[in-house]
Amino acid sequence: MPQAIHFISIGGSTMHNLALALQQQGYLITGSDDKIYEPSQSRLQKYGLLPPETGWFPSKIHSGLKAIVVGMHARKDNPELVKALELDLPIYSYPEFIYQQSQQKQRIVIAGSHGKTTITAMVLHTLKFHNRTFDYWIGDSIDGFDTTVKLTSGLNGSAAPIIIIEGDEYASSPIDSRPKFLHYQPHIALISGIAWDHVNTYPTWEEYVDQFESLAEAMPKAGVLIFDESDDMLDVIGQKERTDITKIPYVAHPNKIVNGQTYLITKQDRQVAVQIFGDHNMKNIAGAIAVCDRIGITEDQFYEAIPTFKGVAQRLEKIAEKGERVFYHDSAHSPAKVEAATEAVKHQYPDKRLLAVLELHPFNTLNTSFLEQYKGTLDKADTAIIYFNTNDLEGARKGDSINLKDFITAFDKSNLQAFTSITKLQNYLSQQSDKAQAFLFMGSEIVQNLDLNTIAGSL
CATH class of the missing domain: 3.40.50.720 (NAD(P)-binding Rossmann-like Domain)
Known part of the structure; x- marks a missing residue:
């Protein structure tokens, strides 16, 4: 039964x-x-x-x-x-259950404030490209995979020998406030970067960083810790006294951009065209290569697979392109992600004027200390626009005073446009068709609040 x-x-x-x-x-x-x-x-x-x-x-x-x-x-x-x-x-909680089902597998956990979904997706794409047998859990749907989780734990057929897990630092369940990634007990862990997020759960920077330190400290003997060497906080975590684990730092993969196309430069000076771009994605690629190397995928095999990787939905996803104009959407909301996405589009298209729209979410701006993290994040945009729903903000803050001026001050960008009315934002955008050639819309709910395809058509 x-x-x-x-x-x-x-x-x-x-x-x-x-x-x-x-x-x-x-x-x-x-x-x-x-x-x-x-x-x-x-x-x-x-x-x-x-x-x-x-x-x-x-x-x-x-x-x-x-x-x-x-x-x-x-x-x-x-x-x-x-x-x-x-x-x-x-x-x-679901991370506890996934661990229970994967105790006999080699567990590879991809964590970090940003990039973890993309790195996980790259590894999954490469393993599937080379017909490897594996289980996985990833936070978003990706091309070529019917579900976001696969567990072969023994009721039917043979179990996969490894599982690739996207490790979230958010609370595990209503009765378990521990970060999800602490449940997985990884043999190999990658931390892609640390930038304050989930401020409603971790109201201080120190509390947030503590979660990643706990992950690194919980690595088993003979474990492998892979980390972004360019991230100051990760460099500190990576250099902590753990002589019983292997530490593998990485930096952005060498690359070049030609006419809006990004190419990876390999150690043999080969050029490999990829469909993703931006310095943050070059770091993601380097991290994915490091993970693949530890589970039996060579660099040449990775380079064979990566050109067909389309990226993850809502991560610098191209909505439209016509002539000299290009339109992207990214679910970015936290300061580090906003800055990375904006810089990536501007760097990819340096000769185009960039219009960037950011939808702010109340639970990501619950205190003024966190709000200050947005300073300079939209500087690469030629025209920068922020939008937030004042009703949502008031409900989330429960009386804590913050207003439009606070947001404008936080970004510290001249000529920043701010809207609290979706209708007024749409009217403003309709007048910008001749003002820019590259458009970036950021936020996960902006898709529902704006018809991006219609906006793209008008721009």
Whole structure:
């Protein structure tokens, strides 16, 4: 009889992908959620896992369950979670569960404030290109992969010998505030860079950095720590006294840009055309090569695979191009990501005037100390625009005073345009068609607030 697993908050991006992966392994899956959006809803329905009605139902929790997997969307007082605790059932966050399913595998964890999804995707793309057998977990959908997670833990067929995991520093579950990446106990860990993020969970820079120090300190004997040597904080972490682990620093991969096309320069002076660009992505490539080298993929094999890597959705994703004009979207919101994306587009197209639009999110600007991190991040844009929803801001800050002037002051950029009305922003953009040739829109929700395809057409 199949082992039964119940998902509390099955509608989440990660949660529903994990549910689908376990169903494919032969587990009996049930789940609940109070809200389920697309594409989760259609995918769950396709495989018969969509709950018949939304809400929480303690009756679904019983002693016959092998495990409960709880998502971050649930609260501590969730009635299903409360009953699971009363019955003393095994309760896991999804990182805990992934670890439980991969204890017999070599675990490779890609962490960092920025670049972790792209580096993970590069490694997965390369392994698949060379027909290797592997399991994985990644935070976003990527080209060529049907799900964001694959676990071959033994119910059906042979288990993969390795698992590549994107390691998030955010809290694990409503009842476990530890960073997700601490659960994986990696044999190989890469930290791509440290730049203050998740300010609603880590209100100080020191608290945020502590999480990555804990990851490095938790490396097992004979483990491998790969890190960006150009990141000051990572250099400190990498040089800490751990003689029992191997430390591998990396820097940006040598490259050149010709007419808007980026080429990698190999040690043999070969030029390898790639579809991604920007100094941050050259660092990502170097990190991915270092990881691949440790798991049996040579540099030549990496260079063979990387030209067909299209990047990750919403990471410098090209929306449109016509004549001399080009339009990109990036989900960047934190200061380091905003600066990296803006600099990348300007460096790729130095002769084009760049218009950059940034949508700020309230939970990323909860205190003035963090807000100061945005200084200079839009300097490479010829025209810079910020937008935020004042209603969301007021709700998130719960009375803490901040206003439009605070945002403008934080960026410290002359002629910065600021909007709190999406209609006024759209009207302003409609007048910019002759003002720039390169356009960069940043923010994860800006896709919903603006019809980017229509905006791209008008620009």
